[in-house]
Amino acid sequence: MTGGALLAVDALPAFVDLPFESHYITSIVRVSLYVSLVAVAISTLFSLPVAMVVGFSEFPGKSLVTAIINTGMGFPSVVVGLVVLFMLSSSGPFGPLGLVFTPEAMIISQFVLATPVITGVSLAAVTSVERNVRDAAFAMGGTRLDVALVVIKEARFGIATAVLAGFGRAISEVGSVLIVGGNIAYADGTSYTRNLTTAIQLEARQGRFETAMFLGAILVALVLLVNAAVGRLGGSGRTR
């Protein structure tokens, strides 16, 4: 679908007189998707086990962890950007990795932003699975892992919502990726760390409103597309 969308954008100038080169758009979409999908994938792999542990274990500081997750869901993205920039800058603890102003730095900042959302919504989803379903999985001879898998499967629609919310938070975020990515494009206009949101911000600031509106439409279309894909997956799971 993504490839199709990019091809469609490539084909657009043949029919529409757009005030930019097509590869400018396609490279921005590629960076946006790469950064947000990778950040959300890593965040999901991290968030699900955390949600399971917090949801079904008793440990000292559990309420503090829950409070941190809930607070993180509304954390200002520019502050996240500043902290990530400090950590990755040459004088920061991870400076030697040379990640600042790279797509990977943007992934890190989006990971930080998406993780509390995915963890928090997943936590609500997994804890809503009835105890008797977990008991049944255990009583049928399931191991802890089997019980966890049953819980994830029972909560799959809530978890899909969590991933979607995390993706929405990541791809529509502008503050932190601008700080840690730098909104960089090569001389020929191809994006390096410029994604849809930072490009919209730049285009609007420079008065190229048509381009900004077009980019905005692509951003909305991407979010709708992912929404529809997740909804379709959920629907087929229900009837299978």
Next chain:
Amino acid sequence: MTALLEVTDVSHTYDEAVFEGVSLSVERGEVLAVIGPSGVGKSTLLRLLALFERPDRGSIEFEGTDVWAVSEGQRLEMRRNVGMVFQEASLFDAPVLRNAEYGLRVRQSWPDRVRRGVADLVGRRNGTSETAREALSVVGLEGKEAQNARSLSGGEAQRVAFARALAYDPGVLLLDEPTSDLDPRNTALLEEAIDEARQREIGVVLATHDMHQAERVADRVAVVLGTGIAEIGPAERVFEAPNDDRTRKFVAGELVY
């Protein structure tokens, strides 16, 4: 001869249920009904037998081995020799056949489970389905395999729960008030399934407050009153000529608690 399942002098507190010094045993092919008023701890006792938790005191042995004196891996193997049906069906949001197969699936190795998952995706079933289908036929649910379990009636759901436990051929089957919410027809079907389990040499422990049901299906009855077992013995004798005075009153429908 070593009992299939033996509980010796078990004491435990769980929520508001408290019992002390409980001892009982179950043999293969025997139905033991645990009767008593609601809230006396019958479900707690069954949860202990299903190894959900360790009793505060006393021992639980499967075929002569103390289940809490072995490694976790060995205990898992013992746990997998037990099936349980709860008061609520507790089915998964999946087709009936997937529910019935669950116990079989978790007993497979991970490579087999992955292969099975792939076979499901491409629509090629393997042998485990047949065992589960056979268990579904015991409870009269042929033809319902593809239906989502959450769309079943309460009675059908409980029969699927029974088939799910029967499918992997456990040594012991624990039934926690399995018919308390069912109509007479579904109750009769489940009682027939209990009889089928007995014929398969499965030891059945049935917790119920329905004394008539206990009289119909049980070989022996344990009467739980207060904090322990007031009387245990052959069903006919316990209902016709109980030794314990409180049991006699309870069987006669008098208030003893």
